Amino acid sequence: MNNREELFNDLVKRNHASIYRICRAYLYDASHADDLYQEVLYQIWNSMAGFKGNAQVSTWIYRVAVNTAINYNIKNKRYQHLPLPDGFNMPDEDVGSVKQEQEVQLDKLRYCIQQLEEHDRLIISLVLEDKSYKEIAEILGSNTNLVGVKISRIKARLLKLMENTTSNEF
Amino acid sequence: MNFDDIQKSWQAQPVNALEDVSQLKEGLKTLWEKHQRKTLRNNIWVTVSFIVTLAAIGWIYVAFNKQYGPMFTLSIIMIYVLLTVYLYVLWKGFAYRQNNLEAASQEYIDYQISKLNWRRKTITVYSWVYATILWIALVIYIIELTRTGSALFRYTALGITTAYAFGITWWGRFVKCKKQLIEIDDMTHDLQSIKDKLLA
Numbered sequence: 285m286n287n288r289e290e291l292f293n294d295l296v297k298r299n300h301a302s303i304y305r306i307c308r309a310y311l312y313d314a315s316h317a318d319d320l321y322q323e324v325l326y327q328i329w330n331s332m333a334g335f336k337g338n339a340q341v342s343t344w345i346y347r348v349a350v351n352t353a354i355n356y357n358i359k360n361k362r363y364q365h366l367p368l369p370d371g372f373n374m375p376d377e378d379v380g381s382v383k384q385e386q387e388v389q390l391d392k393l394r395y396c397i398q399q400l401e402e403h404d405r406l407i408i409s410l411v412l413e414d415k416s417y418k419e420i421a422e423i424l425g426s427n428t429n430l431v432g433v434k435i436s437r438i439k440a441r442l443l444k445l446m447e448n449t450t451s452n453e454f
Numbered sequence: 455m456n457f458d459d460i461q462k463s464w465q466a467q468p469v470n471a472l473e474d475v476s477q478l479k480e481g482l483k484t485l486w487e488k489h490q491r492k493t494l495r496n497n498i499w500v501t502v503s504f505i506v507t508l509a510a511i512g513w514i515y516v517a518f519n520k521q522y523g524p525m526f527t528l529s530i531i532m533i534y535v536l537l538t539v540y541l542y543v544l545w546k547g548f549a550y551r552q553n554n555l556e557a558a559s560q561e562y563i564d565y566q567i568s569k570l571n572w573r574r575k576t577i578t579v580y581s582w583v584y585a586t587i588l589w590i591a592l593v594i595y596i597i598e599l600t601r602t603g604s605a606l607f608r609y610t611a612l613g614i615t616t617a618y619a620f621g622i623t624w625w626g627r628f629v630k631c632k633k634q635l636i637e638i639d640d641m642t643h644d645l646q647s648i649k650d651k652l653l654a
Contacts, residue, residue: 300469300471301469301471303471304469304470304471305464305465305467305469308467309464318470318471321471327553327555330553331553331555331556334556335556339556344556347555347556347557347558347559347562348555348556350559351553351554351555351557351559351562352555354559354562354563354645354648355553355555355566358641358644358645358648359641386463386466389463390463390464390467393460393463393464401651402648402651403648403651403652406652407652411461412460412461412464412465413465414461414465422558423558423559424558424559424560424652424653425557425558425559425560425561425562425653426558426559426560426652426653430653439457442457442460443455443456443457443460446455446460447455
């Protein structure tokens with residue numbers, strides 16, 4: 285195994301969960317998120333040769349993930365996040381007895397994130413990964429204060445959505 | 455519920471993503487190599503056809519240059535330069551195919567928009583410039599070659615060459631690349647929109 289492969293294995297092992305969650309936040313449908321996840325890994329593999337160490341490895345990984353997500357969605361407009369057809373995601377009648385409370389909560393959260401606009405989903409996916417305002421600003425190439433203001437607004441919107449969404453809606 | 459609870463719930467979700475990358479890695483390599491192979495095949499095909507063309511033009515020059523004046527040589531040089539420039543751009547694009555994904559999103563989006571603008575200009579402007587220079591070279595060549603021929607023969611050859619050069623360019627611009635231009639415009643608009651909303 286060469287150095288590149290070792291580094292790739294290590295990067296994926298340490299970051300795969302975060303990358304996957306970012307994909308899940310950005311794309312509601314799990315199968316599309318899986319496709320995006322593989323695309324991100326593919327792009328990480330391709331971009332490794334170009335990594336010059338100017339940014340932290342984690343920042344680099346998140347940049348590749350976010351930029352791949354932007355690119356993916358633009359090239360695959362069929363994955364636009366229009367509301368799913370009625371009944372498609374309606375819970376079964378005995379959902380309460382089957383699903384754990386935690387899973388229901390998670391479904392609700394995913395549904396609420398999906399209600400955010402595309403660019404807000406990207407930002408909130410980084411916030412949910414516990415990235416600081418400074419790191420998010422570095423990933424996006426924006427100003428820390430501006431990012432802070434945006435995050436506050438998105439958090440408030442997400443909390444409001446969580447409060448106002450009932451189990452019948454997702 | 456506060457945001458910390460949401461965050462904990464999010465991070466605690468089961469992740470079904472592939473962690474063992476040994477299988478995936480092979481898939482990624484295969485995908486990358488397949489993509490590269492396809493581009494490589496196309497480039498080799500174009501290069502071989504250009505080399506055959508260059509060889510044929512070279513043979514014409516060697517065989518007939520004593521019979522014609524400096525304009526003949528000039529036209530051959532122009533065609534050589536144009537074909538060589540085309541091949542250079544083709545292979546440079548293959549060698550430097552990069553997406554700049556490791557850049558900050560603002561820089562990445564700007565880079566993508568500039569790439570799309572370049573593609574747009576290539577279709578709408580540079581292809582016409584290229585066709586015009588090629589046409590001039592061919593006109594010089596034909597005029598020199600038909601110097602001793604009849605006017606009818608000369609103008610027929612010029613007419614056919616002109617119709618072919620600009621007909622092909624026109625077809626490329628308004629038929630073949632029409633859909634591509636719409637896609638380029640859509641993608642540019644979408645990228646600009648994301649940039650404005652994400653970073654403003």
